[in-house]
Amino acid sequence: MDHKTTKPTPLAAKAPRTKPAEIRLNELMTAAEKLFLAKGVEATTINEIVKEAQVAKGTFYHYFSSKNDMLVALGERYTADFLARLQKALDACPDHDWLQRLRTWIEVSVDVYAQTYRTHDIVYTNHHHHDRSNQARNALLDQLLAIIEGGQLAGTWRVEQPRVVALLIYSGVHGATDDIIAAKANDRARFAHQVADACLRMLPPPKKTTR
Amino acid sequence: MDHKTTKPTPLAAKAPRTKPAEIRLNELMTAAEKLFLAKGVEATTINEIVKEAQVAKGTFYHYFSSKNDMLVALGERYTADFLARLQKALDACPDHDWLQRLRTWIEVSVDVYAQTYRTHDIVYTNHHHHDRSNQARNALLDQLLAIIEGGQLAGTWRVEQPRVVALLIYSGVHGATDDIIAAKANDRARFAHQVADACLRMLPPPKKTTR
DNA sequence: ACAAATCGACCGACCGTCGGTCAATAAATT
DNA sequence: AATTTATTGACCGACGGTCGGTCGATTTGT
Incomplete structure (x- = not known):
């Protein structure tokens, strides 16, 4: 299957994938707070947080050592x-x-x-x-x-x-x-x-x- | 298969398997409190609680609808x-x-x-x-x-x-x-x-x- | 008096989900 | 080009919770 050969995101600005730590940290915290507020801490999953913050799960753990750390x-x-x-x-x-x-x-x-x-x-x-x-x-x-x-x-x-x-x-x-x-x-x-x-x-x- | 032909528990008092609801409730609550106190709520599993209370997992859910209910x-x-x-x-x-x-x-x-x-x-x-x-x-x-x-x-x-x-x-x-x-x-x-x-x-x- | 029907406390294998890991990849930096 | 740093997502094991089913006791029918 040949689907998706690298796909360099042809249109729109290239939108750099990496961001300064401070920004990412903030985006993750803001996403988490929003969800925590909306549905409670227990009920909010890491997957939801990373989806909201538009990053992969691993990125969450790059910045925070656990949900509790967040x-x-x-x-x-x-x-x-x-x-x-x-x-x-x-x-x-x-x-x-x-x-x-x-x-x-x-x-x-x-x-x-x-x-x-x-x-x-x-x-x-x-x-x-x-x-x-x-x-x-x-x-x-x-x-x-x-x-x-x-x-x-x-x-x-x-x-x-x-x-x-x-x-x-x-x-x-x-x-x-x-x-x-x-x-x-x-x-x-x-x-x-x-x-x-x-x-x-x-x-x-x-x-x-x-x- | 003939395994276990009624088996009236030959030795010792018959030790009734069932107990009044009040007793079971109390035993489960006491077991849970002990473990919660010792290692925290999150860290205590239902399996540990039922083990401590000497019942099966299903029994827990017979009396409590969830961990939080407990x-x-x-x-x-x-x-x-x-x-x-x-x-x-x-x-x-x-x-x-x-x-x-x-x-x-x-x-x-x-x-x-x-x-x-x-x-x-x-x-x-x-x-x-x-x-x-x-x-x-x-x-x-x-x-x-x-x-x-x-x-x-x-x-x-x-x-x-x-x-x-x-x-x-x-x-x-x-x-x-x-x-x-x-x-x-x-x-x-x-x-x-x-x-x-x-x-x-x-x-x-x-x-x-x-x- | 006896057996059949009924009840419900109790069991534990099983399932889906979730927090957390890690090897691989891509970007930034030197 | 080499090295370091950011990012990814498939994967894992554990856990909370479910569910079909067992078994002793109690009630009902005869």
């Missing part, structure tokens, strides 16, 4: 983005208005999380939350802790266990946000405000509000 | 147990000491969660947290909300958004607890206390602690 990469991208958005909002705050910085951190967290929770889920289901090496959690937590300690030093509030409070706010914000995810942006803003109010009560000003 | 069943068992433990602790509290009831709910949650988080993870990874039908979350949340509203009615505290506060405490407790899971029971108790302290600050007594 998930990790997607997670890193997600977190970097989350962190960056928070940082940007924080940069727009007066440097020493700790109350506003904390409120901003909380409200923006609620907002960004509400917008991106579907990807968050995909990327962190399978991850055990207790994983010490969970970079995501740690980076975000450190950012929050820095604010709490900043305000502490500046005398904006006085908390006994900054780390415990940070943990509570961090987890509380994400968990609570699950509840209003379906809501319109409007209600979300109101909700974010309520969350921030409740959280801020955990950080009393340095009088004696003992109980 | 996970769901395990989850229900876990939650029922969690809820029961909390309820028991609550029953030991003075009926109208809302402060103590809330503190108990929080501290026992931390403790039970710290003891059982490995099963929790197994059983709730794969579950999307936003799942409206998440019975687990709802039952626990309702229990907590009832306390908050009880205290509100009794005038023990005054919160504007009981549900938001419940959400924050519920999520905060679980998330924060991840952090001290490795600790000894001793430190866990101290930690639970700190968590409760911080949380209770979100529920100010009905003076004017505005901010």
